[in-house]
Amino acid sequence: MRPIKICVLEGDGIGPEIVRQAVRVLKAACDARQIALYFNYALLGGAAIDVAGTPLPDATVAQCKASDAVLLGAVGGEKWDSLPSALRPEKGLLGIRSALGLYANLRPATIFPALQSASPLKEEIIRAGVDILVVRELTGDVYFGEHARKQENGYETGYDHMQYSTFEVGRIARNAFELARKRNRRVTSVDKANVLETSRVWRETVTRVSQDYPDVALNHMYVDNAAMQLVRNPAQFDVLVTGNLFGDILSDEASMISGSIGMLASASLGDGTLGLYEPIHGSAPDIAGKGLANPLATILSAAMMLRYSLDLPELADAIEKAVESALDVARTADIRDPALPVYSTDEMGGFVAGKVKELLEK
Template identity: 60%
Template sequence: MTQNIAVLAGDGIGPEIVNEAIKVLNVLKQEGLSIDLHEGLVGGAAYDETGSPLPEATLALAKQADAILLGAVGGYKWESLDISVRPEKGLLGLRSALNLFANLRPAILYPQLADASTLKPDVVAGLDLMIVRELTGGIYFGQPRGIRTLDDGEQQGFNTLIYRESEIERIGRVAFEIARKRGSRVCSVDKANVLECTELWRNVMTRIAADYPDVELTHMYVDNAAMQLVRAPKQFDVMVTTNMFGDILSDCASMLTGSIGMLPSASLDANRKGMYEPIHGSAPDIAGENKANPLATILSAAMMLRYTLGEADRADRIEQAVSRVLDQGLRTADIFSEGMTLVSTSEMGDAVVAAL
């Protein structure tokens, strides 16, 4: 049965890095992988064309697809737009409309890149952790929100941090199930000492842990978690946390691996339909210069094969091909070090294709 993939390249370096992932998928198609790719507009590119960062045609395409491969959204040229039509609203709209509540962000240090990390090799060598981020609730979606003028004429910005018990439970169960297939340890990150919303978060995590007696649950305040990620990151197996905390901690974890350009992500619904994207942004400063690292996007395509398309063996092959390319000493600028070979975006993609 042919599975349909919505390809949303987006803005900035998005089209460049997605193009390299498509090269890899096309190799697998030639070998028998039954997928069809369908392109759509999202983000700033969609706004320029249609006046909306998430056109109805794109949303319909995404809903009909079995999986979505996304590049990046946003950039300087759209920062002056009203917040309701900024490129990021297209991304948030997809997550909400498709109910992609579970964001999986692995942070794995390839041994070839130990020197690219800003931390000492002995601190990060062998790093392999998974951050499970709740993606459709919390302060990014909570109402009421806005900017208002007070009686004295001063402006005030306000947002609402809100979670229902059911939202916490479903993301918690995703984390526990993943931990069962890894090191059987979950660290739930909150700020329960000052935020009632995350006090509830901690209570729910503690309750559902009883259903997973084979998994160890610990709790950690988010400020301590940020410090511990830098001090001793290998203490973690699976971290589960709120939308905003997960956004921040996963970017912190990315630098443990040498570059944010190396980290893929998956955003899944209850049936494991997903949207797959690198965790980095659109990098408008290097857009169109053939400099960006496409490996996070290529690895996102591997996650798509593993989690949604049921093609774990082919996902393994892509990941092994990336490792072989790194063994060859090929590096884009973000992971380059002395003695390595500097390559462009397209050259890195071609090298992964050759390794396949």
């Protein structure tokens, strides 16, 4: 197998700490199968602003495009909150997704058996099972529309332009239906078609695409109802597809159902194999450098990288099994259990890396 090239964007806050552990686990997995692995590091977010004066340097885009996959930590922090909107760290994240043509964000939400007690849901709801894949459109919607402020009637008024084309909706819908075919063949499309014209275009397009997938059941749900149903009966969902704004909110809600936002991975994909992999939590600058950060979401993001971009499902399976084993013997501070020791960021990463090596060398 040819050498694998991964571009690493550590980002801000706890980003470098959690990425370091994911790199450690990736090395353990690839070493066990004698696969050559090379890491190139580039700047994104606040770290890039401090060095290059922009949240997304051209050199970073070039390095990402020259790689097989991209591993990202987290961006942002109070240090940069006073900057103009165009220079905020989050602009770097939105920009790299757009520059790489990554329009589909996949966020799985499942509950590891060891974390069932950490979920805020009732036990009878958890017993029914939670295995949701949120497919979020990533490069359109209000996040990429025009943003403006105007003086009207003596008051400052903000404007944010929301829009979707049938092309954008069609490609994310096809992505969702294809993924559903590999799961339980159910797609729930979330919109606000009773109010928004954008959502009416969304619903009509998803319905049209569904005709090419007669083996996959489709239902539509308004976003407010979807938010309620996620906590009332999450077992009803298989693949949930929605726009950028609604997906951002609903996927975070789904993460808490799973016990901790520190456990949820994500993949951002386009039409090729190049993808960007990151945990869905933030940069948590208040705990940076203290060894308190949970690296498991980033490690699970690395497993998604092996599965979706690098076509190494055996290695991905090993990492996911190693994480499950880790939860049986120890926890990080955010998911502590009084019956188990609390591991630091480095200790948890070391345990998972060792377990991966053990599983793959059997």
